[in-house]
Amino acid sequence: MKFRSKMWALPASVGVALAVGLALSLTVGVRNNRNLELLRTVETPYLEYLFEAERGVHQLQADFQAAASEGEAERLRDAQASADAVRNALTRARQLDGKGQPAEALVAAFDAYHSAALAATQAMLEHRIGPELVERMNNAQKELAVQTQRSREEAHRTLEARFQNVAQAQRDALTISTVLGVLIVVGLGLGSRAIITSVWNDLGAEPSDAAAAVQRVGSGDLSVHIDVVSQDTSSLIAYIAHMQDNLSDVVTHIRTGAETMADATTRIASENIDLSTRTEEQATALKQTARLMEELATTVRSNYEGGLNANAIVGSARDTALQGGTVVKQVVQTMESINASSKKIGDIIGVIDGIAFQTNILALNAAVEAARAGEQGRGFAVVASEVRNLASRAAAAAKEIKALIVSSVDSVDAGYQLVEQAGSTMDQIVDGVRRAADIMGEITAESAHQSEEIERIKQSIFQMDQVTRQNAELVVKAADAAQSLQQQANAMVEAVSVFKVASASWPALGR
Template sequence: MKIGARLAIGFALTIVIMLIMSFSGLTSIYHTSSLTDRIVNDRYVKVTLTNDMRSYSNRGAQSLRNAMLAHDNGSSRSFLESMTEAERVGAEAANKLEKILVRPEAKKLFAEQRADYAVYAEKRDQATKLHLDGNRDGAIQYLFKEVIPAQTAYFQRLDAILKYQSQLMAEDGQAAAAAAHDATIMMISMLVLATLLSAVGGYLITRSVTVPINEAVDLAETVARGDLSTHISVNRKDETGRLLSALKEMVDALTRTVGAVRNSSDTITTASAEIAAGNLDLSSRTEQQASSLEETASSMEELTSTVKQNADNARQANQLVVSAAEFAQRGGQVVGEVVSTMGSIKESSSKIVDIIGVIDGIAFQTNILALNAAVEAARAGEQGRGFAVVASEVRNLAQRSASAAKEIKALIDDSVQKVDAGGRLVDDAGATMQQIVNSVQQVADIMNEITMASQEQSQGIEQVNVAITEMDTTTQQNAALVEQAAAAAGSMQEQAVRLSEAVAVFRLSESRTIVPVQRAMDRPLIRPAAKPVSLPGRSARPAAAAKPAPAREAAAQPARAANAAKPAKAPASTANDGWEEF
């Protein structure tokens, strides 16, 4: 039964008891009021009228006696008038009493009183007549012998009526008192009964409401303490049952939510730890990449200086070749001076051999530097692809320079042999000189090509240097961003741990307990990156290039500290495994 129906029944029962009590009280009040009204408006009036009849009759008798005993006629007539007035008032009271008499016994007594009064009135009138006739003694004698006995009999009838009416009034008074007493007893009994019924009904209704509400309160307090393992059984169909059912659904939903949040928080903790570890690993690798780029930039500076020197030497060789061509042309004109100048040509040829040796050495060093540049480009990966192309072009130019130097060396060797045989071939000097002029012209063309190639090589290396500088700047910015991402991941991990601790307050039932995911922070995830391979010829790079930028150095400190605390892992294979041979 619902609470509203129970309360309605309880209040309805209380109202019914109140109505019964009110009806009983009104009935008793009405009965008592009727008795009181009858006493006041009937019994008391009759007693009063009977007393008036007796009083005025007694006053009339006294006036008659006084009139007879009076010594003068005036006084006697005054007493007789008083008697007549008293008898008239007494007669009016008698008429009123006769009209309100209802009981037969009362009417019988009143009729007997009328008869006695008639005898008394006749004898009274006779005594009055005797007195008025002047027979005073006879009137007094008649008064005592006839009137007073008749008056006594009449008064006895009035006393009987008065006694009867007084008895009826007393009976009504007793009945009213009994009715009031009965009403009081009944009201007290009804009040006690109503109190007991109200108390029992109120206790039962209150208990039927408070017990399940207390259960709901206890359940809510248990849930507030974080215990979601309480089993809730709903066996009611009233409002409290609906409340318990709603609480059960709330606990079930809260259990599912807490379980999902706990699982998600553990997953977030694991993911954030892995992200933090990956960011720290990436930060370390980015820092190493920046260091490698700095070394590459230093090497490119050295290569740029070497290439510029090579270009200067090529320009000087070109000038020497031009001078040699002029000398060869002049030699054609002064063939006669060939023998005398043969020694000078031999010396010049020796110098050219030395210069060609220098050019050959430069080409060899350029080849070595191109090899190192290719290795660094391979190590840079996707970002060094363009640099690898430039290094390949530099290598080709170096090979071409070496080939040209070898050709020039062969020609110079041939010239030396011809100088040695110049004495024997003076006759053929003209033809040979023409060949020398042609050869020198070819040498001039080749040296011009070497000069142009050296200039192009210098420009390309400068472009590579600019690209490496930009890559270094970008790498430093990436390192700073990675450090920020690592800090954000660490903060997210702390928040996830706090969320897990907050959710751990709730205690679920055994069937709903969620196994927490192993935290990633308990497993080593970060592996140190492979150290960059040191390249030959970098020991002489500027000391300033070996220092990282202050911003990146400050941002890299947390990552280095974190990497220092993590176990090492086998170094990963580098990306230059396919560059074992140049």
């Protein structure tokens, strides 16, 4: 049950008890008022009407006797007035609640008596009275007396019963009031004890002690020990003590955590500053590296372009060497033919002039080809010159051919050997030029590949430079955040320092 409900339970119980008592009192009072109302409006008027009717009957009898004794018929009018008064009283009695039947009996008995008495009186006045009329009047009078007596006794009994009911109702009201008062007093005592005990168990201590404990906790003093009855775990003071213990633990943990966080944020801020410095140095180094890579890329690009030019020159030289090799092969073949012709010179002396002429032409061609070969064809040019000289002398000294044939053959052999050497040299030159062209092609391709790789490295370094700059900015922001966190941690430490937690000695909060 809620505390407010318990506080309202006692006055509510009193109200319920008073309401029950009031309801019972009202019930008894209504019944008593009903009886009193019946006494006032029915029973008492009924007796009065009966008495009035009885007096009227006596007056009627007196009027009949006076009329009969005095012999005056005029007295019958007085008797009629008395009879009307009796009937009026009985009529009013008959109109009362519950009195209709006895009043009807009285009216019937009175009518019978009035009729018999009027007939007997008139007979007496006329001097013709008979015993039957007198007997009829006497019987009717007796019957009326009996009915009147019966009605009067019944009215008295009813009136007495009504008075007894009123008295009983008063006694019942007194009894109910007494019993209800005792029950209310006992119930209030027991209820008050139960409610006070329950409220005390809910509070666990005096309200002033609970208020003082809450005030101390609210002011930040968590070192006050709150006395709690053993095995009390559900009272207000027990909850306050439990709250204080938990709050003290929380404040202790928060204070420890805040101090630890303050130290950690201090270190983080210092390390962030160092990291920011190192990041800036790294960004500077990356910037220098990017500049050097740009220079290296320019150099490699220049080497690549030079390689392309050299490759073109080597290609041209290779083509020239190939052409020279072809010419040398032709010369070799020619020299072989000359050598063969020289060996058969003795058999073809007759055609020496033609051979000399052809040799001269071949020497001219060889000289031209040697001139084309440049430095590589210089030796061959000498040979070609000698061949021309030989051809000229052969043409000029045809007659001396026989004498010089041996010398000519030897010279041809020497020229053949030189031509073979020149051909071999030309082949080596062609092979060297081809290998140089291949190497230059590989160098050019490798330079192109290096240029592409250096470009990629340059892009990577540029991206690294951007990332490093972003990292530097983030490090600066992290340093600012660490400083802000440090300030917040210090503020938290200052805020928690307001609380005073428990120590070895506990100042007790008395009850």
